[in-house]
Amino acid sequence: MLNNIMLGQYFPGDSVLHRLDARVKLVLLLLMLIEVFVFTSGPAYGFITVVTGLLIFLSGVPVRLVLRSLKPLWWIVIFTFVIHLFSHPGQELARVWHFAITQEGVVQGTLISLRLLLLILLSTLLTFTTSPLQLTDALESLLAPGKCVGMPAHELAMMMTIALRFIPTLISETDKIMKAQQSRGADFTTGNILKRLKNMVPILVPLFLSAFRRADELALAMEARCYRGGQGRTRMKELRIRRVDYWAMAAFVVFSMVMGVSLYI
Amino acid sequence: MSIEVKNVTYIYMPKTPFERVALADVSLTIPEGSFTAIAGHTGSGKSTLVQHLNGLLTPTSGAVLVDGVNIGDKSKTGRQQAQTARQQVGMVFQYAEHQLFEESIAADIAFGPANQELSAEEIDQRVREAMGIVGLDYDTYHDRSPFSLSGGQMRRAAIAGVLAMRPKYLVLDEPAAGLDPSGREELLQQIKRLHKEQNMTIVMVSHSMEDIAKLADNVIIMAQGKVAAQGTPREVFAQDNLLRQAGLRPPQIAVMMQRLSAAGLPVNAHVLTPEEGLQSLLEVFHVK
Numbered sequence: 001m002l003n004n005i006m007l008g009q010y011f012p013g014d015s016v017l018h019r020l021d022a023r024v025k026l027v028l029l030l031l032m033l034i035e036v037f038v039f040t041s042g043p044a045y046g047f048i049t050v051v052t053g054l055l056i057f058l059s060g061v062p063v064r065l066v067l068r069s070l071k072p073l074w075w076i077v078i079f080t081f082v083i084h085l086f087s088h089p090g091q092e093l094a095r096v097w098h099f100a101i102t103q104e105g106v107v108q109g110t111l112i113s114l115r116l117l118l119l120i121l122l123s124t125l126l127t128f129t130t131s132p133l134q135l136t137d138a139l140e141s142l143l144a145p146g147k148c149v150g151m152p153a154h155e156l157a158m159m160m161t162i163a164l165r166f167i168p169t170l171i172s173e174t175d176k177i178m179k180a181q182q183s184r185g186a187d188f189t190t191g192n193i194l195k196r197l198k199n200m201v202p203i204l205v206p207l208f209l210s211a212f213r214r215a216d217e218l219a220l221a222m223e224a225r226c227y228r229g230g231q232g233r234t235r236m237k238e239l240r241i242r243r244v245d246y247w248a249m250a251a252f253v254v255f256s257m258v259m260g261v262s263l264y265i
Numbered sequence: 266m267s268i269e270v271k272n273v274t275y276i277y278m279p280k281t282p283f284e285r286v287a288l289a290d291v292s293l294t295i296p297e298g299s300f301t302a303i304a305g306h307t308g309s310g311k312s313t314l315v316q317h318l319n320g321l322l323t324p325t326s327g328a329v330l331v332d333g334v335n336i337g338d339k340s341k342t343g344r345q346q347a348q349t350a351r352q353q354v355g356m357v358f359q360y361a362e363h364q365l366f367e368e369s370i371a372a373d374i375a376f377g378p379a380n381q382e383l384s385a386e387e388i389d390q391r392v393r394e395a396m397g398i399v400g401l402d403y404d405t406y407h408d409r410s411p412f413s414l415s416g417g418q419m420r421r422a423a424i425a426g427v428l429a430m431r432p433k434y435l436v437l438d439e440p441a442a443g444l445d446p447s448g449r450e451e452l453l454q455q456i457k458r459l460h461k462e463q464n465m466t467i468v469m470v471s472h473s474m475e476d477i478a479k480l481a482d483n484v485i486i487m488a489q490g491k492v493a494a495q496g497t498p499r500e501v502f503a504q505d506n507l508l509r510q511a512g513l514r515p516p517q518i519a520v521m522m523q524r525l526s527a528a529g530l531p532v533n534a535h536v537l538t539p540e541e542g543l544q545s546l547l548e549v550f551h552v553k
Contacts, residue, residue, distance in 0.1 A: 011282065012282055173363075176358060176363075177363065177364055179316065179321045179356075179358070180356070180358045180361065180363075180364040181364060182321060183319060183356035183358075183427065184376055184377035184426060184427065185352070185376075185377050185380030185381055185430065186376070186380060187380070201366065202364075202366045202376065205366035206363055206364055206365065206366050209363075209412075210363060
């Protein structure tokens, strides 16, 4: 029942985007998102759209999968578009009851919807090409300067790593317990909400017990191997800035320059 | 009657990069009244297979028939029958004690029968009966928390929870895993008694060839999602190469006797249990 859940949406591959350093990807993505907000002209958006398409192609992730990640957000995009359609004063194109659809409305609606779509697409591209563990490593590394002001960067990253590590375990555990209780005639799919909640008890009690047991064992195992926080800890897989990362940064600078020029068209 | 698995293929996460064929066109029969053991290397598909036997997994293609009823039947007319057929198959998972959740042992064992909407007296009677079978004294234990028991007792309480539904077929996925030797022996004896005295059909997944040789009368060897061999333990364990290809080895006593035989001692190379081995050795050395 739960086998078909994908953790995050990491799509394993060996594309340029996959090979980029996670920190570089994260920072460049943030900057790109900011640019999406700053440069709001039509040509600029056309350019970003083309670049986004190019990035999707480069990532090697099937377009079908990328578009599927938009699914839960479609209605927000459509809602935004419709609201903008009616809410800008200007040259009237058509009239629905009391409300006028204006030319400015159509333009603004399209741009804003496009902005939303671009934001989502670019961010999903990051999660498609970066494994959750790389992401937490990148976060730890980027947050490291915060340690001076008492930010527990290592601890935060460790907590995220452990949580991520245990999601699949707990999913398979849940799956197993559900199946065991189903074999004893438990029913999780019929009845009203109250009844369904009550039916969850035979799953939740064993699940919590096992989560606590695992947490306990993990703490013990970590202590047994002398874990005592991030001080002086080295890593097996160092994040390293390589040539491909410099190229990506260069490409980003060119991209930003084109965006800047677009302001004057 | 029997459980029939017909051309079952099962694919995990189809159409994603994580796609994995767990079962590839598996066909086999588990006759009623048999003690069937399923063995195979980790990842050979045995757990996936047993989860098909009571409909927890639905085959990607193929069908599972319990007493002639297709348990995957979703049609309006067949659905009820399929549901009833599924209930004929009790399923005990690996580390079954991890499914316990109630405040008292009796309440936990009653969970299955209560879901079958039986009367209170009937449920009570079944709880007593099931506890009796697994050797937990009703008066001592029925009121205690399942979490106050030892590992072996918890396992037995969980098995009682399945037995209380009075299944005709009992599927056990490595029932003895993680138990100490005495708990292990006790549990296997109880399963053997269920088979002998209650005439229950047992399907047991096991890694221990010794246990299989001792208990089973029908062995299925799984390898890479396919049935590599099926037959009586004697037939199957004689196929040394095939077993090793499947990542298994014959029972230790069989290995020893084969080596003795290869070394020129005229012993029976195809023994299954230490008792048989001893017998053969005594004969060779003319000891009475």
